[in-house]
Amino acid sequence: MTLRPAFAVLISIAAAAPAIAQPSMIRRVQEHLRGVHTLTADFVQTDRKGKSVTGKVFLKQPGKIRFQYEPGVPILVVGDGRVLNFIDYQVHQVSKYPIGGSPLDILLDPKRDLSRIAKVVPSASPDVITILARDPRRPQFGSITLAFTQDSAAPGGLMLEGWVALDAQNNRTTVRLSNQKLNIPVAETVFEWDDPRPAKKRG
Structure with missing residues (x-):
């Protein structure tokens, strides 16, 4: 599989490169995140062992996201505006986590002030902007590195690549994105899901 340029850069630097402050670029990223009210895209997700799965992601502000995996993958991830639900249909289990306790909080809460938690990570390509976000007060929530390419038609002149x-x-x-579509109608029903647990175990 050939990586798009943004991801060739992102994967090579995400774990180790030093961060530098570029307030104007942080403002552009903030403008982009606040200007994206909905997003749909195809995605390829790769874990630490190199295993990849594909699917479709839907995002709707504030705080709603759905990762619909390819057929045969019994996992569904849905953010309903309050929590992230990890649904495993194979074992009939649902795990819930506060959205604010996930690295995805950066995408799902665009009102956050990125200048307090984000830095621009140096990139080898002038067309790729990479932002490393980590809340120093809550290191237990991990970090996220976002990759953007220049796109004059998108909010902030940037397009999120993953x-x-x-x-x-x-x-x-x-997570690598493709076929991104911004600010198109996304129904509320997209963020509904079937609970696989017996009724007495739901809560």
Whole structure:
């Protein structure tokens, strides 16, 4: 599989490169995140062992996201505005985590002040902007490195190409986006899901 240029850069620097402050670029990223009210895209997700799965992601502000994986993958991830639900249909289990406790909080809460938690990571390509976000007061929530390319038609003149998330245990997940569509109608029903647990175990 050939990586798009933004991801060739992102994967090579996400874990180790020093961060530098570039307030004007941080403002552009903030403008982009606040200007994206909805997003749909195809994605490829790769875990720390190199295993990849594909799917479709839907985002709607504030705080809603859905990762719909390819057929045969019994996992669904849905953010309903309050929590992230990790649904495993194979074992009939649901795990819930506060959105604010996830690296995805950067995408799902565009009102956050990025200047307090984000730095620009040096990039080998002038067309690729990479932002490393980590809350120093809450290191247990991990970090996320976002990759953008220049796109004059998108909010802030940037297009999100994907991200690398590191959790507190240093587990790394890479998500590459393609076929991104911004600010198109996304129904509320997209963020509904069937609970696989017996009724008495729901809560």
